[in-house]
Amino acid sequence: MRHTKVKDLLNSTTTLQEVNAKGWVRTFRNNQFIALNDGSTINNIQCVVDFENTPEETLKRITTGAAVSVIGTLVESKGAGQKYEIQVNKLEILGDSDAEKFPMQPKKHSLEFLRENAHLRVRTNAFGAIMRVRSVLSYAVHSYFQQKGFVYVNTPIITGADAEGAGEMFQVTSLPLDNLPKNEEGNIDFKKDFFGKHTNLTVSGQLEGETFAMALGQIYTFGPTFRAENSNTSRHLAEFWMIEPEVAFNDLDDNMDLAEDFIQYVIKYALDNCQDDLKFLEGRLLEEEKSKPQAERSEMALLEKLNFVLENNFKRVSYTEAIDILRDSTPNKKKKFQYLINEWGADLQSEHERFLVEKHFKCPVILYDYPANIKAFYMRLNDNTEPGRETVRAMDILFPGIGEIVGGSEREERYDVLVEKMEKLGIDKEELYWYLDTRRFGSATHAGFGLGFERLVLFVTGMTNIRDVIPFPRTPGSAEF
Amino acid sequence: MRHTKVKDLLNSTTTLQEVNAKGWVRTFRNNQFIALNDGSTINNIQCVVDFENTPEETLKRITTGAAVSVIGTLVESKGAGQKYEIQVNKLEILGDSDAEKFPMQPKKHSLEFLRENAHLRVRTNAFGAIMRVRSVLSYAVHSYFQQKGFVYVNTPIITGADAEGAGEMFQVTSLPLDNLPKNEEGNIDFKKDFFGKHTNLTVSGQLEGETFAMALGQIYTFGPTFRAENSNTSRHLAEFWMIEPEVAFNDLDDNMDLAEDFIQYVIKYALDNCQDDLKFLEGRLLEEEKSKPQAERSEMALLEKLNFVLENNFKRVSYTEAIDILRDSTPNKKKKFQYLINEWGADLQSEHERFLVEKHFKCPVILYDYPANIKAFYMRLNDNTEPGRETVRAMDILFPGIGEIVGGSEREERYDVLVEKMEKLGIDKEELYWYLDTRRFGSATHAGFGLGFERLVLFVTGMTNIRDVIPFPRTPGSAEF
Numbered sequence: 001m002r003h004t005k006v007k008d009l010l011n012s013t014t015t016l017q018e019v020n021a022k023g024w025v026r027t028f029r030n031n032q033f034i035a036l037n038d039g040s041t042i043n044n045i046q047c048v049v050d051f052e053n054t055p056e057e058t059l060k061r062i063t064t065g066a067a068v069s070v071i072g073t074l075v076e077s078k079g080a081g082q083k084y085e086i087q088v089n090k091l092e093i094l095g096d097s098d099a100e101k102f103p104m105q106p107k108k109h110s111l112e113f114l115r116e117n118a119h120l121r122v123r124t125n126a127f128g129a130i131m132r133v134r135s136v137l138s139y140a141v142h143s144y145f146q147q148k149g150f151v152y153v154n155t156p157i158i159t160g161a162d163a164e165g166a167g168e169m170f171q172v173t174s175l176p177l178d179n180l181p182k183n184e185e186g187n188i189d190f191k192k193d194f195f196g197k198h199t200n201l202t203v204s205g206q207l208e209g210e211t212f213a214m215a216l217g218q219i220y221t222f223g224p225t226f227r228a229e230n231s232n233t234s235r236h237l238a239e240f241w242m243i244e245p246e247v248a249f250n251d252l253d254d255n256m257d258l259a260e261d262f263i264q265y266v267i268k269y270a271l272d273n274c275q276d277d278l279k280f281l282e283g284r285l286l287e288e289e290k291s292k293p294q295a296e297r298s299e300m301a302l303l304e305k306l307n308f309v310l311e312n313n314f315k316r317v318s319y320t321e322a323i324d325i326l327r328d329s330t331p332n333k334k335k336k337f338q339y340l341i342n343e344w345g346a347d348l349q350s351e352h353e354r355f356l357v358e359k360h361f362k363c364p365v366i367l368y369d370y371p372a373n374i375k376a377f378y379m380r381l382n383d384n385t386e387p388g389r390e391t392v393r394a395m396d397i398l399f400p401g402i403g404e405i406v407g408g409s410e411r412e413e414r415y416d417v418l419v420e421k422m423e424k425l426g427i428d429k430e431e432l433y434w435y436l437d438t439r440r441f442g443s444a445t446h447a448g449f450g451l452g453f454e455r456l457v458l459f460v461t462g463m464t465n466i467r468d469v470i471p472f473p474r475t476p477g478s479a480e481f
Numbered sequence: 482m483r484h485t486k487v488k489d490l491l492n493s494t495t496t497l498q499e500v501n502a503k504g505w506v507r508t509f510r511n512n513q514f515i516a517l518n519d520g521s522t523i524n525n526i527q528c529v530v531d532f533e534n535t536p537e538e539t540l541k542r543i544t545t546g547a548a549v550s551v552i553g554t555l556v557e558s559k560g561a562g563q564k565y566e567i568q569v570n571k572l573e574i575l576g577d578s579d580a581e582k583f584p585m586q587p588k589k590h591s592l593e594f595l596r597e598n599a600h601l602r603v604r605t606n607a608f609g610a611i612m613r614v615r616s617v618l619s620y621a622v623h624s625y626f627q628q629k630g631f632v633y634v635n636t637p638i639i640t641g642a643d644a645e646g647a648g649e650m651f652q653v654t655s656l657p658l659d660n661l662p663k664n665e666e667g668n669i670d671f672k673k674d675f676f677g678k679h680t681n682l683t684v685s686g687q688l689e690g691e692t693f694a695m696a697l698g699q700i701y702t703f704g705p706t707f708r709a710e711n712s713n714t715s716r717h718l719a720e721f722w723m724i725e726p727e728v729a730f731n732d733l734d735d736n737m738d739l740a741e742d743f744i745q746y747v748i749k750y751a752l753d754n755c756q757d758d759l760k761f762l763e764g765r766l767l768e769e770e771k772s773k774p775q776a777e778r779s780e781m782a783l784l785e786k787l788n789f790v791l792e793n794n795f796k797r798v799s800y801t802e803a804i805d806i807l808r809d810s811t812p813n814k815k816k817k818f819q820y821l822i823n824e825w826g827a828d829l830q831s832e833h834e835r836f837l838v839e840k841h842f843k844c845p846v847i848l849y850d851y852p853a854n855i856k857a858f859y860m861r862l863n864d865n866t867e868p869g870r871e872t873v874r875a876m877d878i879l880f881p882g883i884g885e886i887v888g889g890s891e892r893e894e895r896y897d898v899l900v901e902k903m904e905k906l907g908i909d910k911e912e913l914y915w916y917l918d919t920r921r922f923g924s925a926t927h928a929g930f931g932l933g934f935e936r937l938v939l940f941v942t943g944m945t946n947i948r949d950v951i952p953f954p955r956t957p958g959s960a961e962f
Contacts (some may be wrong), residue, residue: 005698007630023698025923038698039697039699039729040699041628095925118924119689119692119919122692128696134633135631135632139623145615149486154722155952155953156953158720159709170653171658178669182812187659194719194958196959208952212612214604215520216520217520223704225702228675241635324836383775438600442506442547443581444574472633474639478676479676481641481642
């Protein structure tokens with residue numbers, strides 16, 4: 001007979017039929033009660049073994065982690081906390097799990113230990129939940145954009161362009177590293193490399209995405225991006241997934257509206273589709289925070305926090321207003337900030353962003369209209385600014401506990417202004433001729449943003465280290481599995 | 482006023498209201514009729530300019546490729562081939578397009594020329610259609626698996642494992658290539674590299690995917706994969722997107738059922754959601770094939786071919802049966818095959834696959850149970866085979882005009898058998914300890930496959946060169962944009 005998923009068994013509308021369940025033993029109590037999980041849900045189904053008629057040697061093999069198949073009758077459970085259970089008629093051990101050796105025993109493991117066992121941690125309740133929520137959030141991303149008629153674009157991962165300057169890049173080569181070919185000048189001869197030139201891993205698909213937005217109108221990317229930066233923090237990965245929508249004819253206000261609506265949609269989608277997993281993760285977070293002093297605990301429980309984001313508009317604050325708030329703030333006056341805010345033009349540090357979001361506004365904040373000289377070359381210069389106070393139509397969205405989750409801008413659509421900026425910053429116009437072509441032929445106002453997917457997953461799951469929300473994290477010194 | 486997408490204007494249910502459309506001029510006829518496209522659909526909306534009351538200098542700027550905004554009245558069109566048109570009251574040129582310089586003039590361009598202009602080719606009807614179909618197919622992939630409760634898993638792109646042997650790999654490094662650090666033995670000191678070891682770009686997420694399937698039950702990947710192979714053909718890319726589902730408790734038959742159901746679902750989804758684009762692409766293919774001799778033309782038009790795949794089961798043929806068919810075939814007897822089929826055990830070449838699919842069966846074919854020694858180490862050895870005729874539970878799905886579109890297998894779930902195979906092939910057990918852990922702890926039958934996404938897009942769009950179905954193709958000697 002075909003087996004039925006545990007999720008479907010637990011949602012069954014009839015009982016007393018014979019069913020087959022397959023999965024892994026989470027616990028085995030009293031030589032009688034198997035808690036069986038197959039990954040389809042965080043919930044286990046209880047399988048009641050007729051231990052008096054089961055050989056002792058079989059019972060011994062029902063250990064945590066073992067794969068088993070049970071055939072039996074689905075009945076209403078007399079036990080607490082579960083609607084149904086299986087009265088087992090036939091039990092087969094599919095694959096053993098030596099209790100002395102299996103690392104994922106049913107006890108509390110540290111997150112560090114679990115990271116070292118990233119191939120097995122997904123067998124725990126917490127990581128099963130995180131990975132299901134991550135998957136549902138991915139689908140919400142696609143659903144949102146596809147319903148609105150956006151075209152999904154796979155921008156290249158290996159790129160010959162390294163002019164953008166969004167961050168340090170990883171090099172890609174198929175040359176023999178221990179015997180690199182040299183040209184006549186004695187330099188490495190990249191003409192002999194696979195692509196006939198020096199190539200890197202992409203740091204962003206934005207520039208290529210813009211070329212598609214200027215033809216298809218509304219596009220989005222959702223793919224891996226890379227930063228070879230030695231940032232050993234709980235918020236950085238060397239390999240992470242990024243979502244980058246880009247929309248022709250959108251200005252900065254449209255861009256803020258899109259980002260806010262998008263984030264609220266995907267969070268609502270997770271709330272609607274991951275109830276059991278999110279409830280479990282809420283409990284996990286409460287448990288974790290018990291060991292922290294009251295002041296460091298979250299003000300809201302996880303589900304309350306997610307609902308708060310849905311029900312409240314993001315606060316929109318210009319950079320100039322933010323500087324005024326920060327300059328007059330208590331931590332600035334009391335010199336508690338590491339970087340004191342004295343004047344307009346200062347780049348905002350993580351401590352300032354946290355103050356604004358977590359102490360001052362206590363909600364997600366969109367900062368916009370940043371000084372031109374602290375932002376990227378492709379951002380739209382604001383009209384009518386004072387000399388020395390030029391700003392660009394940039395925006396960052398800051399989330400409590402996460403910091404920057406979105407960075408975006410209206411793009412500089414004017415060919416001459418863009419070229420002048422590139423020249424000033426020493427960006428190679430010839431290498432980016434194709435990007436400039438979007439401004440040479442049929443240019444128009446357009447805007448877009450990038451959202452770091454793992455930071456969104458962090459926020460929704462209530463986890464605090466970004467390494468815990470991606471299957472196999474890549475960080476300085478670590479590319480295991 | 483807010484502008485409305487061309488697609489929505491053409492699907493409007495009321496007329497005579499004032500509307501705003503923004504897009505790019507495809508053509509401008511008789512100083513009066515703009516064919517305006519904004520990428521939301523392959524169809525243009527006709528905008529009728531009041532040329533008598535429009536300044537001559539504005540009319541001159543209405544050139545192919547220019548971005549314009551028109552405000553006017555949506556009315557039923559008197560012209561053929563369109564339901565509605567806009568009687569323009571106000572026209573604004575957003576971005577000019579110099580007719581002497583814009584490469585995408587409204588005439589026939591070669592596919593080679595368009596490839597060199599991959600940042601602009603998406604502004605043509607054909608590439609707009611291809612990229613929209615590609616996007617819809619992507620969404621169909623996610624929809625299929627998510628509806629069935631599969632968990633989307635992002636397996637790592639940068640990998641420290643290079644043991645799998647699925648193909649040549651690209652190296653990833655942040656070491657300075659012109660000054661590589663050496664260790665005491667005089668070798669390159671990869672401990673100083675970003676990840677502290679030698680790393681590559683992934684050729685497949687399967688092995689990592691299996692670790693997740695053995696916890697979550699049903700998973701799929703959909704991400705970029707890489708091959709550093711010097712294959713300059715119309716079917717190979719150095720960077721391509723692959724879909725890899727993996728299912729615990731599935732055997733090879735389940736795997737074939739899943740693959741067939743999945744492919745039929747996504748093709749049906751494209752037929753249901755991309756009618757206009759597919760009709761255009763069908764016409765394009767007919768036009769292209771006019772220059773070919775009759776014998777080389779497709780037997781079916783594009784939509785007919787797609788419907789054929791929906792309505793007919795894939796033919797399932799064992800390798801052994803296939804060898805019998807091939808040995809007795811006319812091209813084998815007449816020695817027309819480059820590689821003659823003389824005996825069981827021969828690896829099948831593209832010419833043999835094409836004969837089976839295109840001449841013999843004339844439908845998609847699933848070949849299964851291949852000789853063990855021409856397939857990968859992780860495939861399940863069949864029970865009860867004759868000595869010297871060992872086979873594995875592998876399958877390949879072959880499509881007319883495309884060749885192999887899917888490769889998959891039931892996996893070897895028996896620890897001892899797997900280890901023996903790895904030792905025989907010299908595959909490092911210590912490096913793959915995490916993969917072996919899936920067989921050490923709670924092992925079970927499981928199966929999966931890989932589908933090359935671009936080959937699917939090729940099939941659905943009727944294009945013949947894989948470089949034309951991905952935004953920015955990466956091939957030997959080419960990593961432009």
